Amino acid sequence: MKKFVKLAESQGAEYAEIISASSERSNIELLNKEIKELSSGNQKGYAVRVLYHGGWGTAYSYKDDFKSLIVSAIKKANAMGPQIEIGNYPAFRKKLRTPCKQRPEKISLEEKKENLLKLDNRQGFKSVSSLKLLYSEGISVYSFVNSEGSDLEWEDYNTAFMAWAFAKQNGKLENFFKIERIKGGYEVMKKAKAAVAEAMQKAEAMLNAKPAKGGFFPTIVDQKLGGVFAHEAVGHACEADLVLNNSSILAGKIGEKVGSDIVSITDDGNLREWGWTPFDSEGAKASKTTLIKDGILKSFLHNRETAKILNAKLTGNGRSQSLSQKVIPRMTNTYIEPGKSSFNKMIAEIKEGYYLKGSAGGQVNPASGEFLFNAQEGYEIKNGQIAGMVKGVSLVGSILQTLHQIKMVAKDLELGGGYCGKSNQLVPVSDGSPHLLVHNAKIGGSQ
Amino acid sequence: MKQEIINYVKSRAKSFEIYYSEAEMFNIEIFNNKPNFISGGSSRGMGVRVIHDKKIGFAYTNSIDNYKECVEKALSIAKVSKEDPNFKNFAFPQKYKRLSNINKELASFNEDNFVNFNEAFLSNVKSVDERISINSGSYVKETEKIRVVNSEGVDFEEERVENAFDCSLGIKFEGKLESIDMAKCDIKKIDPVIGIENAKRLMGVLNKQELSSSTMQLLLHPEAVSSLFEQSFVFAVNAENAQEGKSVFAGKLGQAVCNPLLDITDDGIAKGLFCTRSCDCEGTLSQKTPLIKKGVLKNFLYDTYTANKDGIKSTGNAYRSVASLPSIDVNNFMISPGNKSAIINDVEKGLLVRNLLGAHTMNAPTGDFSLAVNEGYYINKGEVIFPVKDVMIAGKFFELIKDVTALSKEVEHCFAGTGGFYVPYILFPKIAVIGKKA
Numbered sequence: 091m092k093k094f095v096k097l098a099e100s101q102g103a104e105y106a107e108i109i110s111a112s113s114e115r116s117n118i119e120l121l122n123k124e125i126k127e128l129s130s131g132n133q134k135g136y137a138v139r140v141l142y143h144g145g146w147g148t149a150y151s152y153k154d155d156f157k158s159l160i161v162s163a164i165k166k167a168n169a170m171g172p173q174i175e176i177g178n179y180p181a182f183r184k185k186l187r188t189p190c191k192q193r194p195e196k197i198s199l200e201e202k203k204e205n206l207l208k209l210d211n212r213q214g215f216k217s218v219s220s221l222k223l224l225y226s227e228g229i230s231v232y233s234f235v236n237s238e239g240s241d242l243e244w245e246d247y248n249t250a251f252m253a254w255a256f257a258k259q260n261g262k263l264e265n266f267f268k269i270e271r272i273k274g275g276y277e278v279m280k281k282a283k284a285a286v287a288e289a290m291q292k293a294e295a296m297l298n299a300k301p302a303k304g305g306f307f308p309t310i311v312d313q314k315l316g317g318v319f320a321h322e323a324v325g326h327a328c329e330a331d332l333v334l335n336n337s338s339i340l341a342g343k344i345g346e347k348v349g350s351d352i353v354s355i356t357d358d359g360n361l362r363e364w365g366w367t368p369f370d371s372e373g374a375k376a377s378k379t380t381l382i383k384d385g386i387l388k389s390f391l392h393n394r395e396t397a398k399i400l401n402a403k404l405t406g407n408g409r410s411q412s413l414s415q416k417v418i419p420r421m422t423n424t425y426i427e428p429g430k431s432s433f434n435k436m437i438a439e440i441k442e443g444y445y446l447k448g449s450a451g452g453q454v455n456p457a458s459g460e461f462l463f464n465a466q467e468g469y470e471i472k473n474g475q476i477a478g479m480v481k482g483v484s485l486v487g488s489i490l491q492t493l494h495q496i497k498m499v500a501k502d503l504e505l506g507g508g509y510c511g512k513s514n515q516l517v518p519v520s521d522g523s524p525h526l527l528v529h530n531a532k533i534g535g536s537q
Numbered sequence: 538m539k540q541e542i543i544n545y546v547k548s549r550a551k552s553f554e555i556y557y558s559e560a561e562m563f564n565i566e567i568f569n570n571k572p573n574f575i576s577g578g579s580s581r582g583m584g585v586r587v588i589h590d591k592k593i594g595f596a597y598t599n600s601i602d603n604y605k606e607c608v609e610k611a612l613s614i615a616k617v618s619k620e621d622p623n624f625k626n627f628a629f630p631q632k633y634k635r636l637s638n639i640n641k642e643l644a645s646f647n648e649d650n651f652v653n654f655n656e657a658f659l660s661n662v663k664s665v666d667e668r669i670s671i672n673s674g675s676y677v678k679e680t681e682k683i684r685v686v687n688s689e690g691v692d693f694e695e696e697r698v699e700n701a702f703d704c705s706l707g708i709k710f711e712g713k714l715e716s717i718d719m720a721k722c723d724i725k726k727i728d729p730v731i732g733i734e735n736a737k738r739l740m741g742v743l744n745k746q747e748l749s750s751s752t753m754q755l756l757l758h759p760e761a762v763s764s765l766f767e768q769s770f771v772f773a774v775n776a777e778n779a780q781e782g783k784s785v786f787a788g789k790l791g792q793a794v795c796n797p798l799l800d801i802t803d804d805g806i807a808k809g810l811f812c813t814r815s816c817d818c819e820g821t822l823s824q825k826t827p828l829i830k831k832g833v834l835k836n837f838l839y840d841t842y843t844a845n846k847d848g849i850k851s852t853g854n855a856y857r858s859v860a861s862l863p864s865i866d867v868n869n870f871m872i873s874p875g876n877k878s879a880i881i882n883d884v885e886k887g888l889l890v891r892n893l894l895g896a897h898t899m900n901a902p903t904g905d906f907s908l909a910v911n912e913g914y915y916i917n918k919g920e921v922i923f924p925v926k927d928v929m930i931a932g933k934f935f936e937l938i939k940d941v942t943a944l945s946k947e948v949e950h951c952f953a954g955t956g957g958f959y960v961p962y963i964l965f966p967k968i969a970v971i972g973k974k975a
Contacts (some may be wrong), residue, residue, distance in 0.1 A: 117858075122781075123780060123832070124617050124619070124621065124703030125593075125604050125621065126616050126807055127595065127667065127862055128593075128594065128595065128617070128618045129594075129596065129597070129614065129862065130595075130610055130614060131584070131596055131597035131607075131860050132595050132597075132600065133582065133597075133598070133599045133860070134597075134599060134600055135580075135599075137578070145572075145573055145574070145575070146573060146574040146575070147574075147575055147576070148574070148575070148576035148577075148578075149576065149577060149578055150576065150578035150579075150581065151575075151578050151579050152580055152581055152582075152599050152600075153749045159578075162568055162577065164577075165574065165856045166575040166577055166648060168565075168572060168726060169575055169648045170571065170572050170575065170652065171570075171571065173571060173573045174573055184796060187610050197694075198617075199614065199617055200617040203617060220781050220782050228676075242793070244732075256781075256782065256783050256902070263783070263902060263903060264901070264903060265783070265900070265902050284923055301905075301931075301933075302907075303970055304929065304931055304971035305750065305751065305971065305974075306974050328610065331568065331673075334568075334569070334667075334708075334715055335568060335569050335670070335672040335673055335674055336707045336708075336709060336716075337672050337673070337705065337707060337714070337716060339714060369969060370687070395900060407667045413578075414562065414564060414568045414577075414578055415564065415576065416564075416574040419874055439726065450898045450900065451895065451897055451898035452895060452898065453894045453895040453897070453898070453909075454894075455716070455894060455911055457672075457707060457714040457715065457716045458714065458715070458716070458745075459895070460894065460911070460926070460927065461909075462895040462908065462909040462929075463895070463898070464895060464898035464899075464907065467703040480934075481900075481903075481905060482900060482903075482905035482906065482931065484895065484898065484906050484908065484929065484931075486909045486927070486929050486971075488927060507930065513566070513673065513675060514675060514677075520844075530566070530974075532905035532927070532929070533971075534908070534909075534929035534930070534931040534971050535907060535931055535969075535971075536905075536931040536932045536933060536969045
């Protein structure tokens, strides 16, 4: 592949990347012990990315005809005027393999199916009307060489398990899902039994949940939801492309106090969580990037293009969903650093408020700073005690305000995996946090 | 697709289906007014379903030369699967009529054409106010040829070309950033002139103000109607969800589930619309399926498998890619217009909502939602008073659609879900609005 880098350069490319990627995926989906899907497949792709006359051009195919891909990538880059420059960075040569405790390809599909079937045990869950169980695995091999002389190969393993339970009673229908995702192998199934029980138990409990009251309340958010907070309220607005195109409220605020003293937020692609990105899509090495330290904004997340414009350190956050898409600054594993408090101390503080857990997703408008995240489950807190369950609860905030409203940060940091969407691209990320107490949180409820 | 592939599958399985696709695509990204990334390429692949002893196996590959390996994989998967008594057959052949959306002008549209479009669009935007920028944007065009061959005799080929453009327009105004998202639109019908309309829209959201919490009327713009219906309603009319007891509409055929003002149809054959196609991904002819008539549930949407399970004919709503099994989705989703030409005049005190933050977070099966208003306007006595900020709305979708005041005469095309939502403005009598602290 290296000779094609030279070939691209000889045709005038200022910088070139030659990439090949292949993947094998298998899925098993059960619904009420019936097999809905048992499938397996493989896909291969090849791409050339060039910076030519100041524009990015990419050509890709299912064929490894790099010669014609180079011609096509250069032609595409040339259709735009010169705009982009990038810096020079050291080369990396490395072969990586995601560590697995149990290599998934060593276990037969039949055994995996049988194990999944055994997990559907409804004993004690009378109201559960439907249960979907899903196991999926992916093994991908990614090879990358570039003009700097980097030569990277990554054999990546990822697995996921999902349980989605529906409960029915007196005409009421509720549902709850639990997903476990790891960079690793079949060991993900160790968490499956507990995940199934939790999905069924929570789906049933939701039958008796009432709508939340809308308004302003002291609110505790758990690690998952706190993680979504770090992601939506801070992470996106720190992505340097948004900073550069007038889409981030945090633009120009490095060194300024943007949150309370006890808030520190980090993005770290080195952690072997779901957002593990030892090297990004441009071959840059992962780094631990402090976004906020003790309430002060410290840095943004970069790809090659934005690091050059802002004269910043390359952070290893250039990512694309697929070979065909643009590499843009994205988060990897983003989390709020642990503090000194505890969940028990927090709850004791609250006379009337909410405890929100789990994430049903979130979204931010990084320009206005308004963000929303939706809790999977919620509980009223009354006089320092957890009271009844509520449902359909979201929390809304505004970046510069809400960060100041974090009054307590616990020690119990946890991270969890999911997917983040931006510019029509989904990438795997992890978010995490300890329990947080947010003063005066704005809760959306229909009661 | 080579005949040898079909021959090989035939020799290995009595009952089979091959889904084959070849596609060409290009994608352009705009950053700070100008395109600065162009990519293009080709993809292809095949997905094979085979039946062995009433058990189904599915495998796919894009290494077409290794098709034998893919077919053998599907067979080996079928062997370890479980017998499915509900699986009766693949789709049966029908008389296919070409309805596809191939448009010659669009088929020849290339990178240079887009760069020119963008310049004209930008100059229109700037003509409204020099300070406005295209913060970011993207254009995608795809030409795909699919072929479906199965053991019941279906052999169907169709080519489609589609494209979409979306962008975010922004302005720095009195030290604050304001922006609007121009939702995806179909560039074959658009003119750079939409730059003017959307730049004016951006100027209309400057000076956003807070609103006090209360209950008021809710007027949903077609974009917001699409995103709410795409999440919850589409889930509920999916026959698979109904059969699995996950739909609130399960068992309610013939019953009133919406307000009598609502008439909703899934239409796969309407001429020239975005999701119009001769037949679906299994080879079932497209049709027009009434879903709601005067508030009464008329039909669910089916693919072949779920239709067999209910002993009826598929409605032609199977969607898939090479790497996935068919799943049910809407073709052109049409909510019939009402008779109000200026529906805003019917708002005494209310909120007009165009864009919601977090629509994908709503609980699709139950319809519970609690969302932030990203673009909305406070309306008093039929007039827009100011654009709002920090406002949430919360409610239950399936309750909301039971109580409707009016629908507008005009209908807009929105790109929610599969891309073909044709819906009016809808006015609801009340919604819980959570605004500033009293």
